[in-house]
Amino acid sequence: MTEFLRLGVNVDHVATVRNARGIAHPDPVRAAHIAARAGADGITAHLREDRRHIRDDDIACLSDELDIPLNFEMAATEEMVDVAVKYRPHAACIVPEKREELTTEGGLDVIGASDRLGVMVPRLLDAGCRVSLFIDPDARQLDAAVSVGAPVVELHTGTYCDLEGVEREAELQRLRDGAIYARQIGLECHAGHGLNFETVSAIAAIPEIVELNIGHFLVGEAIFLGLEGAIHRMRDLMNEARAST
Numbered sequence: 001m002t003e004f005l006r007l008g009v010n011v012d013h014v015a016t017v018r019n020a021r022g023i024a025h026p027d028p029v030r031a032a033h034i035a036a037r038a039g040a041d042g043i044t045a046h047l048r049e050d051r052r053h054i055r056d057d058d059i060a061c062l063s064d065e066l067d068i069p070l071n072f073e074m075a076a077t078e079e080m081v082d083v084a085v086k087y088r089p090h091a092a093c094i095v096p097e098k099r100e101e102l103t104t105e106g107g108l109d110v111i112g113a114s115d116r117l118g119v120m121v122p123r124l125l126d127a128g129c130r131v132s133l134f135i136d137p138d139a140r141q142l143d144a145a146v147s148v149g150a151p152v153v154e155l156h157t158g159t160y161c162d163l164e165g166v167e168r169e170a171e172l173q174r175l176r177d178g179a180i181y182a183r184q185i186g187l188e189c190h191a192g193h194g195l196n197f198e199t200v201s202a203i204a205a206i207p208e209i210v211e212l213n214i215g216h217f218l219v220g221e222a223i224f225l226g227l228e229g230a231i232h233r234m235r236d237l238m239n240e241a242r243a244s245t
């Protein structure tokens with residue numbers, strides 16, 4: 001039987017809008033509560049080094065108030081490991097982070113960073129976090145994720161979402177193959193980045209994937225459908241795709 005597909009709602013861009021005015025509204029923690037009521041299985045928040053959207057006090061409030069799991073997205077830095085160890089979120093997803101990028105570009109180079117990750121991953125696991133590594137669907141990176149002790153990977157769907165036609169189809173096949181290989185070598189497999197109502201179904205139909213993390217599109221679509229409406233529609237599309245597998 002196909003496993004249930006969880007939806008993690010990323011609230012970063014509620015904070016982006018808030019920070020544009022430098023006031024307290026709209027509050028990402030309030031959005032997280034609404035998302036939970038609308039059926040989100042978890043909340044994701046990325047505390048970036050430059051604090052451009054989520055801030056430390058948001059992580060404190062989310063950790064304190066949420067009844068559903070918090071997935072803390074973080075760069076592979078000592079500062080972020082310290083934050084994770086302090087708040088002990090359900091999950092810690094390590095992502096590459098460059099100051100000048102608009103959003104996370106490409107997956108983590110686990111092979112290149114294996115010495116650092118080999119130290120950080122056990123620290124996060126000791127703090128009780130389920131550690132995941134955000135990577136491209138590449139067998140060598142998946143092998144490296146196992147080597148550094150990560151139990152979970154999140155496959156980067158951004159390239160698939162950006163491409164069209166046969167190129168998109170080829171990237172989708174890479175994601176399918178990556179998800180199968182991840183499971184074969186004992187990794188739990190998640191996916192995310194850039195997903196919207198058009199692109200989600202093909203990813204949700206990959207049976208090895210058990211969690212999707214979606215943010216920017218849902219927050220944008222909330223302007224038109226409301227946050228609950230946008231999440232309900234996304235959930236319906238995920239369920240329909242899953243039922244077809």
Ligand code: PXP
Pocket residue numbers: 010012046073093095103104134154191192193194195213214215216217
């Ligand atoms: N997963 C990871 C690891 C991410 O870094 C992001 C972006 O913060 C997402 C999922 C969500 O991407 P999007 O906001 O494009 O839906």
